[in-house]
Amino acid sequence: MNARSLFIPVTLFLVIAFLIGPFLIIVAASFSAGETLAFPPQGFSLRWIAKVFTVESFQASFAMSLFLAIGGTAAALVLGIPASYALSRYKLPGAEIVRTVVSAPIIVPGIIVGLALLRYIVVPFQVGITLALFVAHTALVLPYAVRVVSASLDNLRSDIEEAAVLLGSSRLGAFFRVVMPNIRGGIMSAFILGFVTSFNQVPVSLFLSGPGVRTLPVDMIAYMEIVFDPSVAALSSLLAFLSIGIVFAAERFLGFSRYV
Template identity: 85%
Template sequence: MTQRLYAPIILLLVMIFLIGPFFIIVAASFSAGDTLAFPPQGFSLKWIAKVFTVESFRQSFAVSMFLAIGGTLTALLLGIPASYAMSRYKLPLSETVRFLVSTPIIVPGIIVGLALLRYFVIPVGLSITLALFLAHTALVLPYAVRVVSASLANLRSDMEEAAVLLGSSRLGAFFRVVLPNIRGGILAAFILGFVTSFNQVPVSLFLSGPGVRTLPIDMLGYMEIVFDPSVAALSALLAFLSIGIVFAAERFLGFSRYV
């Protein structure tokens, strides 16, 4: 009886630990006060409205959207052929290649950002925008390869062979048979990569510069100057956006099957 009582209590404490900060931020974003504080001082929507009036937020949001969409699409363009080759052919050192592709997940992002800044941006003169784009693409590539590989593993290879026997070329079978049957995995990889890239902080912290800042980095800089609830309001909006995207992906794609 005691064990049955402990389990729900422990579960409740874990849920409070994980979700509690989110509810605190949401509550603070509706505060009527002029400083970021909890419990909130009254109720107001003025900080939610202010988020859309800050020019730096709008510019950094556009930069983050460009990096998240462009970087994820580029990662998919590289990751889909790589996943197909490693899944369908016995290539030498394929496991080594798979491990190397996964290194951006294993290596801390702060090291990746520092290395790009030290060896590419400073000595080579690589532009900050291009460096950010390459970094976000590299960070998203492992997710693209892993999710698409999982989709290919669940796809029967004899379907493709049947298309070839019926007169289709290998390339035609890939576009007409393989891609339509793994589109759910591709969309899941895109959503996972988009969310990962959009919320990326360590790499962007090193590679951001004047006029080119992602939204999370801009929020950090804003808090150094102004300590009002607008950052909490923006954080709540971004959290709801991420939750909505993941929920929709799970509802329509079965997101948990791929990750």
């Protein structure tokens, strides 16, 4: 083997080791039998995996994160699908402004969004933290929803709607009969992307926490600061496998990567 034929496998091994290695270490550490987080793990046990399910704050924050990821993404799609449709099919006055406004939350650092919401919405209007989190996560996912749904609308010829209308369908009917069935993959992909983004999001939620109301990643950071046992590793592994599983299934059944 000469130097050039070694280049490809060696480069790939090093890069993949750097990218995936830490994750594998976390997985290994979650099966440790020891009291503190360490690698190589001291013995083998499932105790930390089991413990994750018994920590009450994890249960509450997991439920909160799940609610935000599902509810926020669904709300973003309800707002985003019509907006994407208007942007891709209509001569919309101020189209560039609308596009910029709905995709701005992706550009502005999340921590600023969270702080601004806290200071100027939550405090002055006495909005509950849960509602504020819901609104923040919806705004955060909206750019992804618009981008992915727009991409799948742009891939769909717009004359099929006209064809449906000429065959007797109303405009709205044409949307549900011939547009929706053909962008279903895009909508599902937007949902998954939004779900993962929202679920893993920390900065937006950082300032938006109240007594007993926290998202899971924020809760994990708080837990780590107090207890240095492998349970956060165990939880991280579980969550990682959950998102990988969802994305893998999505790729398998929807061709997820076509849209993202």
